[in-house]
Amino acid sequence: MTNTAISGKGRQAGKSARPGTFSLLLNNTLATAGLIILIAVCLLALAAPVLPLLNPDVTAPANRLLPVFSTGHLLGTDHLGRDLLSRLIWGTRVSLAVGVSATIIAAVFGSMLGLVAGYAGGRTDTVIMRGIDMVMAFPYILLALAIVAVLGPGLLNALYAIALVNIPFFARNIRGITLGLSRREFVDAARLSGKSPAQILFVEILPNVLPVIVITMSTTVGWMILETAGLSFLGLGAQPPQADLGSMLGEGRKILFTAPHVSIVPGVMIFVLVMAINLLGDGVRDILDPRLRAGSLTRPVARTVVLRNPADVPAPSGDENILDVRRLRTEFQIGGTVYHAVGGVDLALRQGECLGIVGESGSGKSLTAMSIMGLVPTPPGRIAGGAAYLEGEDLFAASDRRIRDLRGGSVAYVFQDPLSTLHPLFTVGNQLEEAIRTHQPLSRARTREKAIELLSLVRIPNPKERLTTYPHELSGGMRQRVCIAMALANDARVLIADEPTTALDVTVQSQILTLMNGLRRERNAAILFITHDFGVVSAICDRIAVMYAGRIVETGKTDDILASPQHPYTAKLIECVPVLGEPERRLDAIDGRPPVVNNLPEGCAFADRCPQAQSLCRTGEIELVAAGADRGVRCLFPMNREPSA
Amino acid sequence: MNDGREKTSGEDTLLTISDVERIFGGERRLFGGRAPAVHAVQSLSLSVRKGETLGVVGESGCGKSTLARLVVGLDDPTSGEIVFDGENLTDLARKDGNSLARKVQYVFQDPVASLNPRKTIRTILEAPLKHLTDLDKDGREKRLTELLQAVNLAPEFLERYPHEFSGGQAQRIGIARALAAGPELIVLDEPVSALDVSVQAQVLNLLDGLKKTFGLTYIFISHDLSVVESVCDRVAVMYFGRIAELGPARNVFGTPMHPYTDLLMRSAPAPGRHVLMAEDASAELPDPYNPPAGCAFAARCNRKTGACLDNLPAPDQAPGPDSGHIAACYHPLIEA
Numbered sequence: 013m014t015n016t017a018i019s020g021k022g023r024q025a026g027k028s029a030r031p032g033t034f035s036l037l038l039n040n041t042l043a044t045a046g047l048i049i050l051i052a053v054c055l056l057a058l059a060a061p062v063l064p065l066l067n068p069d070v071t072a073p074a075n076r077l078l079p080v081f082s083t084g085h086l087l088g089t090d091h092l093g094r095d096l097l098s099r100l101i102w103g104t105r106v107s108l109a110v111g112v113s114a115t116i117i118a119a120v121f122g123s124m125l126g127l128v129a130g131y132a133g134g135r136t137d138t139v140i141m142r143g144i145d146m147v148m149a150f151p152y153i154l155l156a157l158a159i160v161a162v163l164g165p166g167l168l169n170a171l172y173a174i175a176l177v178n179i180p181f182f183a184r185n186i187r188g189i190t191l192g193l194s195r196r197e198f199v200d201a202a203r204l205s206g207k208s209p210a211q212i213l214f215v216e217i218l219p220n221v222l223p224v225i226v227i228t229m230s231t232t233v234g235w236m237i238l239e240t241a242g243l244s245f246l247g248l249g250a251q252p253p254q255a256d257l258g259s260m261l262g263e264g265r266k267i268l269f270t271a272p273h274v275s276i277v278p279g280v281m282i283f284v285l286v287m288a289i290n291l292l293g294d295g296v297r298d299i300l301d302p303r304l305r306a307g308s309l310t311r312p313v314a315r316t317v318v319l320r321n322p323a324d325v326p327a328p329s330g331d332e333n334i335l336d337v338r339r340l341r342t343e344f345q346i347g348g349t350v351y352h353a354v355g356g357v358d359l360a361l362r363q364g365e366c367l368g369i370v371g372e373s374g375s376g377k378s379l380t381a382m383s384i385m386g387l388v389p390t391p392p393g394r395i396a397g398g399a400a401y402l403e404g405e406d407l408f409a410a411s412d413r414r415i416r417d418l419r420g421g422s423v424a425y426v427f428q429d430p431l432s433t434l435h436p437l438f439t440v441g442n443q444l445e446e447a448i449r450t451h452q453p454l455s456r457a458r459t460r461e462k463a464i465e466l467l468s469l470v471r472i473p474n475p476k477e478r479l480t481t482y483p484h485e486l487s488g489g490m491r492q493r494v495c496i497a498m499a500l501a502n503d504a505r506v507l508i509a510d511e512p513t514t515a516l517d518v519t520v521q522s523q524i525l526t527l528m529n530g531l532r533r534e535r536n537a538a539i540l541f542i543t544h545d546f547g548v549v550s551a552i553c554d555r556i557a558v559m560y561a562g563r564i565v566e567t568g569k570t571d572d573i574l575a576s577p578q579h580p581y582t583a584k585l586i587e588c589v590p591v592l593g594e595p596e597r598r599l600d601a602i603d604g605r606p607p608v609v610n611n612l613p614e615g616c617a618f619a620d621r622c623p624q625a626q627s628l629c630r631t632g633e634i635e636l637v638a639a640g641a642d643r644g645v646r647c648l649f650p651m652n653r654e655p656s657a
Numbered sequence: 658m659n660d661g662r663e664k665t666s667g668e669d670t671l672l673t674i675s676d677v678e679r680i681f682g683g684e685r686r687l688f689g690g691r692a693p694a695v696h697a698v699q700s701l702s703l704s705v706r707k708g709e710t711l712g713v714v715g716e717s718g719c720g721k722s723t724l725a726r727l728v729v730g731l732d733d734p735t736s737g738e739i740v741f742d743g744e745n746l747t748d749l750a751r752k753d754g755n756s757l758a759r760k761v762q763y764v765f766q767d768p769v770a771s772l773n774p775r776k777t778i779r780t781i782l783e784a785p786l787k788h789l790t791d792l793d794k795d796g797r798e799k800r801l802t803e804l805l806q807a808v809n810l811a812p813e814f815l816e817r818y819p820h821e822f823s824g825g826q827a828q829r830i831g832i833a834r835a836l837a838a839g840p841e842l843i844v845l846d847e848p849v850s851a852l853d854v855s856v857q858a859q860v861l862n863l864l865d866g867l868k869k870t871f872g873l874t875y876i877f878i879s880h881d882l883s884v885v886e887s888v889c890d891r892v893a894v895m896y897f898g899r900i901a902e903l904g905p906a907r908n909v910f911g912t913p914m915h916p917y918t919d920l921l922m923r924s925a926p927a928p929g930r931h932v933l934m935a936e937d938a939s940a941e942l943p944d945p946y947n948p949p950a951g952c953a954f955a956a957r958c959n960r961k962t963g964a965c966l967d968n969l970p971a972p973d974q975a976p977g978p979d980s981g982h983i984a985a986c987y988h989p990l991i992e993a
Contacts, residue, residue, distance in 0.1 A: 197771040200731055204763050205834065206755040206788030219775040372853040487942075488717075517716035517880065522924035544854060547883075547926030574929050588858035590887035592925050595906065599887065601858035605823060 036299045043295020049288035053281075057105040065098040069253040077271045090260075090274050091267055094253075100277055103255035104285070110171050110249075110256070111237035117175035118236075119229050122182025127221065129183070130190025131213050141187065144180045152177040153242065160248045167256065170249035174239045182228055189224050193217050223300040230293035234286040241282055257282050312389035315415060316342075316382075318408045320397045325409075328401045334538050335361040335384070335423075335506050340398035342376075342383045345391070351610045353379045355562035356398065358636070359540070361506060364532060366539040368553030368570070370546065370585070374606060376562040377542050381508045385419050402506070421451045424499035428511040430491035434483040440467075440494050441479030444501065451502040466497040470527060489520035496528065500535065507532070508540045513548060525551050546586055550574060555642060558582045561617035562609055564636060568643035576652035578645040581618045583652075616647070624649055671842060671874050672705040672728065672746075677737030679723050695945045697723040699898040701737075702972060705842070710868070710875040712889030712906060714882055714921070718942055720898040721878045722766075725846045728876060729763040730754060741842070759789050762835035766847035768827035772819035779815040782834055789838035804833040807870070808863060825856035829863065836871065844876045849884060861888060882925045886910050891981070894918045897942060897953035900972055904982030912991055914975055914984035917954045952986070960988040 038044050056063075066085075072093035080088045087096040129140040147155070159173035160166075193199065194217060202216045237257075243249040244258025245265075252259070257278045264275025326338035342354035354376045361367050369377040382388045384400045384407065400407040402422060407415065427433045435443060444463040448454065454462065460479070467475035470493040483491055492512060499507055509528065513521040529552050532539050541553055549556055550570055557567040558579065566579040577583040587600040604621045607613060613620065615630040622629070628648055636646045639653070678701070683694030698720040705711050713721045726732040727739060730750030739746040741761065749757045765771035772781055782804060786797045805812055808829040819827060828848060835843050845864070849857040865888065868875060879885050885892060885906070892909045894902040894917065902915040913919045943949050943956060952958070955965040964987050975989035976982070 197765045197767060198773040200763070201765060201771045201831075201834065202773070202784065203731065203754070204729060204758050205784035206758050206838070207784060216773050216776075220773070372855060518882070518924040518926075519716065519920060521926070525926070545926065546854075546928040550928050551926045571929075585855060586928060588855050589928065590858075590861075590881075590883040591927050592883040592886055592910065592922060593927075595886045595910070597887070599858040599861055601862055602855040603859075605825075605856075 033299055037295050040295045040298065042291045043298075046288040046291030046293075046295065049284060050292055053104060053285055053288065054108065056101055057108055060101045060105050063101065065101060066095040068094060068098040068102045068255050070094065071253075077267070077274070079271075080273050080277075087277050088271075088273050090263060091271070096274065096277055099255040099260060100257075100281055103257045103260050103278060104281055106167070106250060106254065106256040107237050107240055107258065107282075108285070110167060110174075110240045111233055114171050114175040114178070114236045114240065115229050115233045117171075118178035118232070119182055119225055121175075122179040123186045123221070123225050125179065126183040126186025126188075127190050127213055127217065130187040131194045131209070131217065133191075133194075137187075140183070144183050147177070148180045153239070156239065156243060157246070157248065160243060165248045165251060167244075167250045167254070170240060170243040173243070174236055177239075178232060178236065181232065182225070185224060185228050186221055189221050190217060193220055227293075227297045227300050230296045231290070234289035234293065237289070238282070238286055257285075312391065315386035315390075315412055316388040316393055316395050317390040318386075318395045320395065320399075320408065324397065325399050325406070328399075328404060329358070329360055331404070332362055333360040333401075334363050334403055335359070335540070336401040337380070337384065338399045338401070340380060340383055340400065341396040342379050342388055342393060343396045344393050349610045351608075352612065353393075353562055353609055354383060355609075355612070357559070357562075357564055359557060359564075361538045361540060363505075363538060364536045365555065366529075366532060366541055366553045368541045368543060368549040368556045369559055370543060370549055370556055371559035372544060372585075372606060374609075375559040376609070377559045378510050380559070381425075381510055381540060381542055384508065385423055385425075386415055387425075417451070420447060420499075420504075421502045422505045424502070424504035424507055426492070426495050426499050426507065426509040426512045429515050430488065430495045431483060433495055434491060436483055439480050439482055440486070444479070444494070444498055447498045447501040462501075466501055467494070469500065469531070470494070470497045472497075487520075488516050489523060492516060492520075492524055493527065496524075496531070500531065500537075503535070504537055506538050506540065508542075510542045511544070512541075514543070514545075521548070522551075528552060546574070546589055558585070561607055561612060563617070563646065564644075565618065565646045566644065567636070568640075568645075572643060578639065578643075578650035578652055579618075579647045580622045580624050580651060584621075624651070669707045670704050671707045671742060672703075672876075673738075673740045674701060674703040674724075674728070675738050675740070677701045677724075677727060677734045677739060679720075679727060679732065680735045693946045696898050696948065698727070698734075700972075701898070701900060703893060703900070703903070705874060705876060707841075708872065708874055709890040710877050710888055712885035712892040713876065713878045713895060714880065714885050714892060715895035716880060716921075716942075718897075718945075719895040721895050722846055724895070725763070725844045725876065725878050728842075728844050729761050730757045731763070755789055758785070758840075759838050760840055761842045761844065762838070762840040764828075764831050764835050764843060764845045764848045767851055768824055768831050769819060769822070771831050772827060774819055777816055777818060778830055781819075781830065782815070782837060785834060785837040800837070804837060807836065807867060808833045823856075824852050825859060828852060828856075828860055832860075832863070832867070836867065839871070840873070842874045842876065844878070846878045847880070848877075850879065850881065857884070864888070882910070882921055883927070894921070897945075897948070899953070900985060901954065902982075902984040902986075903972070904977060904984075905979065908977060908979050908982045912977070914977055914982070914989035914991055915954075915986045916958045916960055916988075916990065918984075919990055920957070962988065 075089050075093040076091055078085050078089040082088055085095050087100060090096055125140050129137045156173040156177050159176060160169050163169040163172065199212060199216060202212045240249055241258030241261065244256050245262040247262060250256035250259045260278040261275050268275055328336045329338060337357060337359040340354055340357045344351040344353055357380050359367065369380065371377045379388060383395055395408060402418065441463055444466060445459045448459050448462050463479060464475045467478055472478055472490060472493055513524050516524060525548065528539065543549055553570050555568065556570050556573050557564045558581065560581050566573065566577065566582045573582060574586065577586060584600065584602045588602060590599060591597065602621055607617050613630065615632060616634050619625040619629040626649065634646050634648060636644045638644050677698060678696065679698040681695045681697055682692045684692050686692055701724065713724060715721050723732065727734055730746060733747055746757065782801055783797060786792055786800055792800060801815065802812060805814065810826065810829055849860050852860060867873060877885060877889055889906045891904065892906045893900050894909065894915065896917050902909055902913065902918045909918060913922060943953050949955065951966040951968055952970055955961040970985045970987050972985045973983040975984040975986050977984065
């Protein structure tokens with residue numbers, strides 16, 4: 013039941029860390045202004061019957077065309093002597109009601125068509141969508157005019173016409189979303205749970221489409237009000253004497269020059285109303301759209317912010333190291349919570365050496381690697397302490413320009429998913445040549461030669477022809493080879509490989525590992541190899557550092573660690589992996605889950621899951637204690653320790 | 658080859674797949690001709706015995722997930738027949754999907770994507786109970802508690818949403834959902850490949866326990882040979898839509914006959930193994946739109962002869978020394 017306790021804590025943290033939808037909306041000044049104006053207009057329109065207004069339809073020819081601010085008529089009167097203020101408020105009421113109802117009708121029918129078309133697919137989809145296309149083939153204001161012409165002028169008919177011409181807009185939007193959702197696994201799962209297609213569509217898919225419908229609605233209401241006004245302006249909507257914003261505008265048109273206020277007053281109201289709705293709609297979209305919500309609105313800076321105490325910068329540990337990371341601490345601040353993702357990591361990489369960082373997801377192994385060249389996004393990340401030295405140069409103190417030169421130059425990265433690392437619209441050759449030219453001033457021909465050299469270096473057959481291929485034309489293994497070639501383009505001293513083979517098949521993985529192993533010997537480059545797989549580690553790494561909850565818990569030569577792990581976590585991690593050829597071995601799972609890094613326990617972070625834990629393990633700071641050459645372990649009661657000589 | 662099959666399909670056979678083929682594409686085009694077609698699964702024959710765990714291994718694109726979807730009725734075979742417990746599965750799925758779902762269930766690869774983000778765990782787990790069983794409200798409540806207990810989750814998890822769970826917990830929920838209606842066969846499609854190694858072991862042990870408790874039969878699909886070896890009784894190795902080798906797990910992994918199985922085993926990294934394979938960049942799958950006439954593996958095989966390039970080996974071309982161990986190879990690594 014440790015599970016429950018841990019996730020309970022995590023849940024509370026999640027609640028407090030993420031701002032709510034409404035407070036996000038209020039953060040957006042323009043959207044808030046729109047919201048306030050819209051609420052004010054709506055209240056005014058709703059209150060029309062109880063406000064002390066003159067009857068909007070009573071004509072008084074004696075008082076015709078009174079200017080603004082006349083006594084008894086705040087906004088003046090129109091050509092029939094009717095009170096403009098009263099007509100404006102009643103008219104707004106009508107326009108709002110028509111705009112909103114038309115939006116709702118269009119949303120309901122349009123979304124329904126889109127949902128059915130997207131989910132059913134095949135012939136149903138074709139029939140519905142071609143029908144929609146036919147509606148879209150007409151200029152929609154003409155279509156609305158034609159519909160009103162057939163049905164006869166009138167406010168209700170105008171409403172139908174506008175709703176109808178806007179259905180395609182909803183249908184197309186919703187169909188696209190539904191199409192994506194209906195291929196998702198949870199829909200298959202619902203099918204296997206015995207749900208009927210209708211239940212799947214309305215119970216499983218609809219709730220996921222709802223935000224999109226709301227977004228589309230919020231951006232169309234304003235448009236609908238304009239269209240209603242347009243039809244009324246042409247005399248096809250509200251019929252006299254009923255006031256609506258469009259018909260008021262139409263009536264004022266004839267006397268635009270003699271009494272401009274008659275048309276300006278409703279014009280300003282339309283402008284204010286539509287503007288308010290659009291601002292609010294944009295705000296709502298920014299909040300509900302998951303892509304925007306996921307952080308696209310916060311723009312990370314080009315390099316991780318370094319906030320370390322200048323008086324406390326650790327010195328490099330030795331001269332022979334190419335890369336020397338000392339007491340690195342990387343943190344994330346989300347809301348009021350600080351996540352200590354990397355909590356004081358020491359790493360040293362010698363020339364031509366391959367160091368493996370092993371750990372579960374969330375252990376901070378990728379962040380350690382990203383921190384070195386300042387690739388952790390800020391906000392919310394920051395480097396809170398420590399230093400990273402590349403051949404003696406402090407990377408956290410270097411200028412942005414220098415870091416840009418080093419990235420892809422002396423230090424290169426190879427990431428997990430080659431398909432998302434390579435740009436889909438440029439050929440492999442373009443991308444390779446770009447990588448070369450960024451760092452070396454070579455002629456076009458020479459760059460091309462070099463690109464071919466690189467491709468043959470990573471053993472890609474027919475390198476010359478391959479230059480003109482696009483990433484999607486290559487297999488996963490070939491793409492990863494291209495990524496490695498790009499990383500090697502500028503004679504990198506250090507190659508940081510973040511799970512480079514995890515997305516690949518075993519046979520391809522084995523080839524890539526062989527390739528990387530060969531290249532580091534040929535090029536004498538050091539590799540920082542991040543993985544969760546002990547099998548991969550033993551294939552290529554000279555030394556291993558095992559990470560847990562943002563710290564290194566054990567480090568040493570690969571063979572030593574595999575043969576006699578000293579930290580209980582390392583031992584458990586090795587034991588729980590099935591090994592080919594030993595099917596009888598009982599897998600020894602580690603109970604519980606790693607601690608959340610915003611709330612690390614005192615003492616050893618692994619104590620709660622450790623079979624050997626004692627009360628001493630839960631107090632104080634536990635240091636990484638050296639245990640022989642290249643060996644260190646952060647444990648008070650290490651295992652497999654030979655009696656000290 | 659049918660003779661070989663007869664022997665294995667005795668009374669205790671739960672599922673028989675005979676000569677199944679699934680083609681994607683190939684529709685008639687508006688202006689004559691046909692769209693290019695891909696054979697995802699080709700002349701595939703298999704049988705699954707009651708109570709066993711059949712492993713299906715192969716690299717991405719070998720058709721193992723298509724096979725899984727065919728078995729649970731999410732997809733129909735283009736030709737061939739799948740018989741579950743004496744009934745034609747395809748007809749059953751078409752006529753009454755729910756009666757098939759009562760017997761065969763599926764566990765998805767991505768545990769979080771298989772749970773609807775806008776539903777609570779209670780709603781997700783209740784769905785199969787509502788639609789597939791005739792339990793009343795109290796009965797469902799009781800069953801929910803049992804299910805959570807079976808997969809080691811605390812009862813208070815019921816009111817939470819999927820995003821609040823870790824991968825391992827989400828996969829337990831996926832397993833609980835598959836168990837809900839009391840199925841006989843569960844198809845596990847890469848159930849642990851999205852999980853961390855420590856969690857992977859927890860889930861594998863859980864699956865092992867559930868199988869014993871509920872008397873289940875598993876089809877376990879994975880690309881990880883060591884996982885398959887540790888949980889499976891029999892193994893089918895797939896390559897390019899066909900079965901390359903089939904047999905008891907201990908024989909297939911102990912004395913592989915097909916060169917592809919051997920290659921897979923040599924490629925699998927293992928702790929403490931330094932040996933890296935020789936460099937070979939041409940090791941790629943054949944073009945699925947233009948499949949080779951002979952053995953699909955021939956291009957990568959160092960034992961190939963003219964026969965391999967011209968003619969397709971039968972699934973039981975090479976019968977192994979032990980019964981039930983067959984390989985589709987003209988030049989197996991060991992001769993019977």
